[in-house]
Amino acid sequence: MIQTPYLLFLGDAPDQLAAKVAQGIKDWRPEFAVGQFRMEGCKADMGLTDMTLEQAKAAGAKTLVIGVANRGGVISPAWKKVLVAALEEGFDLASGLHNLLKDEADLVAVAQACGRELHDVRVPEVDYPIANGVKRTGKRVLAVGTDCSVGKMYTALCLEKEMRARGMNADFRATGQTGILITGDGVPLDAVIADFMAGSIEYITPDNDADHWDIIEGQGSLFHVSYSGVTMALIHGGQPDALIVCHEPTRAHMRGLPGYSLPSLEAVRDMALSLAKVANPGAQVVGYAINTQHMSEDDALAYVAKVEADLGLPATDPFRFGAGKLVDALAAI
């Protein structure tokens, strides 16, 4: 688990988009974002107070989170200087970069000398068990998608926000690196050894209060041949009571697979539900989350209305129009 709150390191981000991770933290866990640290030439701005390491430390920040994608897959000497100084100042470091902090000998040495932690969220930090399939207390909802990157994480975070706003007992459970950095905890499922995938999901969604909801971030798609095994492990390890089907309507083919067209919402609904019932016979699909970012507002509203009419369940773009309908459906379970 990563210590919060954070100082967000934006480095020399070439644009706002490069600081996607920092943006996610700012959007979904503003209480974790004490300030931002920008280097010369940084073109990203989270609208947070710019702080030196000393100021952030005084303001209570415990971890410097690398909130920016680096160029060319290497940690530049300019970054390195800041990271070393942060360790010396008493910060842990957290990163989702492909090149690991733990592979940088100088960072490892300084962290050891200063008694600080290096968190590479691309790599599991836990020895997960093999799933045992035992029914757990509390309730669980899982986002499943027609494809990869259709908005499953944002849907789950929107659900959490709305449920908490209503005073419901709910926690987002991250299963990917961005989600882990946002919340400080979770499992990097795509990096887990095959035998332990479902067990890792059981591990992060243990027994809980009867009224508690685990909102499990989805990964991949049952219809994406590269990653469907990961999705399968989420469905069986998560033993969800409720499934929400996520979709992005403008996509021409499955992400990275030009030869593969997207499945229908009906196909995903039926397949995911059949499989979910193996682990939880009471599982149900409760609604549809449509990612309308590439559509006009009129088109988006029309699309969502058509999904509701055709499929007979609540549909919305939870990020654009709010997650209220979907939370209503969950609250009724």
Added chain:
Amino acid sequence: MIQTPYLLFLGDAPDQLAAKVAQGIKDWRPEFAVGQFRMEGCKADMGLTDMTLEQAKAAGAKTLVIGVANRGGVISPAWKKVLVAALEEGFDLASGLHNLLKDEADLVAVAQACGRELHDVRVPEVDYPIANGVKRTGKRVLAVGTDCSVGKMYTALCLEKEMRARGMNADFRATGQTGILITGDGVPLDAVIADFMAGSIEYITPDNDADHWDIIEGQGSLFHVSYSGVTMALIHGGQPDALIVCHEPTRAHMRGLPGYSLPSLEAVRDMALSLAKVANPGAQVVGYAINTQHMSEDDALAYVAKVEADLGLPATDPFRFGAGKLVDALAAI
């Protein structure tokens, strides 16, 4: 890839069952088994010539395969002496033990000094790619099961034997440690990182002759919540043209999951086929392989006949009654 042929190390096996791996090699790749090496007190016997290391070397053996499960998870000093001597004699070592050869400093040192290889088949030796889903040439058949350990490996090996006997162009593709030791190649799928599971299956079943069959060893079950993700990766990475459903009729519940009853053959057929069609729209279920080892011959024949009558496809126990019917069905594709 493990160099063949082998000298089979039976160690101090307490009984025949402990030498299951050696038995598999003897049964399915007798041409790989030059001889056996037994220590004092060994209670297993493959019926092969007992050989010293020198004799086996002279007879052409290239790898000493640990064909026996060790007690208590440690490599005993008595074993160690033989393993070191084998490396010095010029053998590679291959093992499916939980405790890895590569974790034994003395073995690593001797192997290095002698220029020999240590193969721990529990651990992937290849950096597998992410699956790309591109349709490959040649034909593929995958064994899927109602549960784990219902005979998927034996079914696949029986198919290979029968197909080769008919002069068909066919190769068993191992996806588990025993299969890898038997054939000298394959992927230990349960130990592969999640993101690369389907890619590892694409890797071991590449483009091939139009009349060539990859006979892919199955793992887990779509209905086994601990391992279903692995099965899913086999179905999408393998893009099978044909599926054979494997079943063991006397099992009271899913292996290791007391709360889970076995799915029907129909449920496995329908679920596996729907998912297989994502990667290969022409996929079909061609028959049923029933593991009747715990049934009398009369009961076995009656059960198999009932499956054929009920489901309208060939059914047999390929190990007990031959795989002819199933190969007839495959040959017709």
